[in-house]
Each structure stands twice: as C-alpha cells, then as structure tokens.
Amino acid sequence: MDKLYAPWRDRYVHTQIKGEQSGACVFCEVFTDTQSDESRLVLFRNQDIAVMLNLYPYNGGHLLVVPKNHVAEYYELPESILHQLMSATSKSMQIIKKEFNCDGINFGANVGRAAGAGIPQHVHMHIVPRFAGDTGFFTTIGESKQVSVDLEKIYKNLKPHFDKNFIG
Numbered sequence: 001m002d003k004l005y006a007p008w009r010d011r012y013v014h015t016q017i018k019g020e021q022s023g024a025c026v027f028c029e030v031f032t033d034t035q036s037d038e039s040r041l042v043l044f045r046n047q048d049i050a051v052m053l054n055l056y057p058y059n060g061g062h063l064l065v066v067p068k069n070h071v072a073e074y075y076e077l078p079e080s081i082l083h084q085l086m087s088a089t090s091k092s093m094q095i096i097k098k099e100f101n102c103d104g105i106n107f108g109a110n111v112g113r114a115a116g117a118g119i120p121q122h123v124h125m126h127i128v129p130r131f132a133g134d135t136g137f138f139t140t141i142g143e144s145k146q147v148s149v150d151l152e153k154i155y156k157n158l159k160p161h162f163d164k165n166f167i168g
C-alpha cells in the first residue's frame with residue numbers, strides 16, 4: 001500500500017539529469033546557472049531555494065521544491081532553509097489548487113534510493129495535483145504513469161504567479 005502514498009516516486013526523474021554521467025547534480029546546477037530558468041522550467045528562485053516543474057510529471061503541474069544545499073537528509077538543512085521550503089511548498093500548493101482546480105494534492109519527499117528517490121543525494125519536495133478520477137488508474141498501475149502534458153504551456157501559465165509576492 002505504500003505506493004498509494006508515493007505518487008511522486010522519482011522513477012523517471014533521474015533520466016532528466018543531463019550531466020548524470022559526469023556526476024553533475026541537476027539541482028545544484030539550478031543554483032549555479034541562473035540564466036536558464038525557462039529551459040530548466042524553474043518557476044521561482046532565491047538564493048536558498050527553487051521551485052521547478054518536474055520534467056517527467058505524474059500529473060500536469062507536478063512541482064519540485066529544492067533547497068540549494070546538496071544534502072541527502074532533511075535534518076542536515078539549516079532551520080532557515082527548512083522554513084523556506086515549507087513556506088514555498090504551501091504557497092505553491094495554493095497556486096496549483098487555483099490554477100489546476102484539482103480535487104487534492106499530494107506533497108512529500110522520497111528520502112533515499114530505497115524510498116524511490118531518483119536523485120537521493122539532493123533532497124527535494126514533490127507537489128502533485130490530484131483529481132478525483134486519477135486514483136483508480138494510479139492504484140492499478142502502482143507507480144508513475146505516463147502523462148502527456150504541455151510543460152511549456154504550463155510553465156508560461158504558472159510563471160506569473162511565482163514572479164510576484166511568492167515568498168518573502
């Protein structure tokens with residue numbers, strides 16, 4: 001039944017790491033390369049955290065909230081970063097709920113490879129909009145489903161909401 005509670009399993013996320021072979025971390029790159037937000041689907045960034053669209057979403061609007069810190073455990077993060085992560089996550093959920101008119105939202109994290117993390121070396125939160133009809137399919141398949149969504153369109157629709165008054 002654990003799969004019921006982990007729709008954000010990172011089954012496909014690791015394939016989006018462009019520099020995987022070279023050992024580069026796709027999340028660290030978000031903080032070192034600040035000029036490629038559109039191609040990296042970064043919706044919000046400050047010096048501590050970033051919010052981005054998952055390139056391999058469970059549903060349209062599947063977001064990742066990432067701290068700058070390259071750590072594998074949440075308890076290694078400073079209080080101030082933890083605070084911003086939760087603040088950005090809750091604000092993101094507010095935006096997602098309004099923009100996607102979803103019936104529910106899953107949010108959480110996979111910590112460690114055994115828990116389904118595709119990038120276990122750098123913690124990240126998932127936010128997945130859920131709809132009344134998607135549960136049956138999900139419980140049958142039990143893992144990430146293939147979705148075809150227009151990420152570019154979703155990015156353009158969401159970006160203005162992350163550009164103003166996001167988090168302090």
Ligand SMILES: [Zn+2]
Nearest residue numbers: 025028070122
């Ligand atoms: Zn990293």
